[in-house]
Amino acid sequence: MATDTEQQLVECIARLPRIPLASVRPTPLEHLKRLSESLSGPPIYIKRDDLTGLAVGGNKTRMFEFSLADALSKGADTIVAGSAVQSNYCRQLAAACAKLGLELHLVLRPVRAVDKMDQQGNNLLQRLLGAHVSIIEEFDHASQKHAIEQKIEKLRKEGKSVYWPRQEDTVDLDAIAYAESALEIYQQCRTLNISPSYIYMAALDTTQAGVELGLAHLNSEIKVRGFCPLNNVTHRHHDIASMANNGAKRLGLNVEIKPDQISNDDGYVGERYGIPTAEGLAAIRTVARTEGILLDPVYTSKAMAALFEHIKTGEVDHDKPIIFLHTGGSPALFAYAEDVLYG
Numbered sequence: 001m002a003t004d005t006e007q008q009l010v011e012c013i014a015r016l017p018r019i020p021l022a023s024v025r026p027t028p029l030e031h032l033k034r035l036s037e038s039l040s041g042p043p044i045y046i047k048r049d050d051l052t053g054l055a056v057g058g059n060k061t062r063m064f065e066f067s068l069a070d071a072l073s074k075g076a077d078t079i080v081a082g083s084a085v086q087s088n089y090c091r092q093l094a095a096a097c098a099k100l101g102l103e104l105h106l107v108l109r110p111v112r113a114v115d116k117m118d119q120q121g122n123n124l125l126q127r128l129l130g131a132h133v134s135i136i137e138e139f140d141h142a143s144q145k146h147a148i149e150q151k152i153e154k155l156r157k158e159g160k161s162v163y164w165p166r167q168e169d170t171v172d173l174d175a176i177a178y179a180e181s182a183l184e185i186y187q188q189c190r191t192l193n194i195s196p197s198y199i200y201m202a203a204l205d206t207t208q209a210g211v212e213l214g215l216a217h218l219n220s221e222i223k224v225r226g227f228c229p230l231n232n233v234t235h236r237h238h239d240i241a242s243m244a245n246n247g248a249k250r251l252g253l254n255v256e257i258k259p260d261q262i263s264n265d266d267g268y269v270g271e272r273y274g275i276p277t278a279e280g281l282a283a284i285r286t287v288a289r290t291e292g293i294l295l296d297p298v299y300t301s302k303a304m305a306a307l308f309e310h311i312k313t314g315e316v317d318h319d320k321p322i323i324f325l326h327t328g329g330s331p332a333l334f335a336y337a338e339d340v341l342y343g
């Protein structure tokens with residue numbers, strides 16, 4: 001039976017504007033029996049947020065239920081966003097916009113030289129889903145921000161009502177979506193009668209912020225270990241804590257998380273964002289061949305490689321289950337085919 005804190009979280013989230021977009025919710029929490037045995041470590045469970053729906057699924061689908069509801073409530077007819085060419089965020093956004101009849105403009109930044117030409121993986125799907133895609137020449141974030149601002153100005157001059165999601169005043173909505181995933185995990189652990197020690201996950205900011213918010217509100221003993229896909233994001237602990245706290249404020253919950261309570265490790269990025277690591281690629285193959293589950297080369301594979309290493313070095317208790325939060329990303333496999341098979 002749901003406790004008062006669970007009920008309170010459900011009720012606070014239910015007060016927000018929301019559009020149903022996910023095909024599967026709650027997503028399953030599955031035991032990875034063969035993978036756990038092959039690593040001779042703790043029982044590993046996987047939270048299948050790769051199955052949320054919206055053109056191959058992933059963590060962003062939950063978020064667009066809130067952020068696009070916000071866009072529609074503000075009268076938007078056009079969405080503008082930017083990320084990397086192989087962005088899972090932009091692919092799921094393209095599917096959501098198609099479903100809602102919103103015009104979408106994506107201003108994408110190449111990460112590898114091949115990204116400028118190769119219409120594969122997420123980039124293929126963004127176009128298939130009807131997004132207007134432009135890829136900038138430069139590789140840096142500042143040039144991309146400038147290009148997005150120019151695009152917005154042009155569209156507004158043409159009379160469009162433009163919404164740019166995931167900005168400072170709305171990003172906590174994305175985190176709130178993940179407080180709900182944390183609640184699902186909490187309830188599924190009770191049903192399965194397991195007490196995990198950690199949730200391992202690929203995490204830059206909003207997803208971890210939401211999981212931290214949900215678990216803190218529920219007074220859960222499960223701890224989170226996030227693995228950042230980028231080097232040198234020095235403010236990330238602060239950002240995660242402040243997104244969680246802003247989400248709590250919007251929901252009216254009494255949660256205050258401090259940056260030093262956040263575990264977010266960038267030690268498994270390798271060379272840089274968007275470049276796979278040998279350990280991550282090996283993890284993709286192992287998980288595919290033991291469980292039939294697809295990780296991705298940019299985010300989840302690096303978090304899984306961290307879990308493999310932690311099991312080997314004894315940084316996790318072998319008697320307590322571990323949860324791996326699968327945030328999706330498999331379409332990118334097609335844009336990294338050589339690496340995935342032979343790297």
Ligand SMILES: Cc1ncc(COP(=O)(O)O)c(C=O)c1O
Pocket residue numbers: 058059087088089202203204205206207208296299300327328329
């Ligand atoms: C597969 C995958 N995992 C994790 C993340 C990180 O999500 P967040 O930026 O919410 O931390 C992303 C971001 O795009 C992603 O595509």
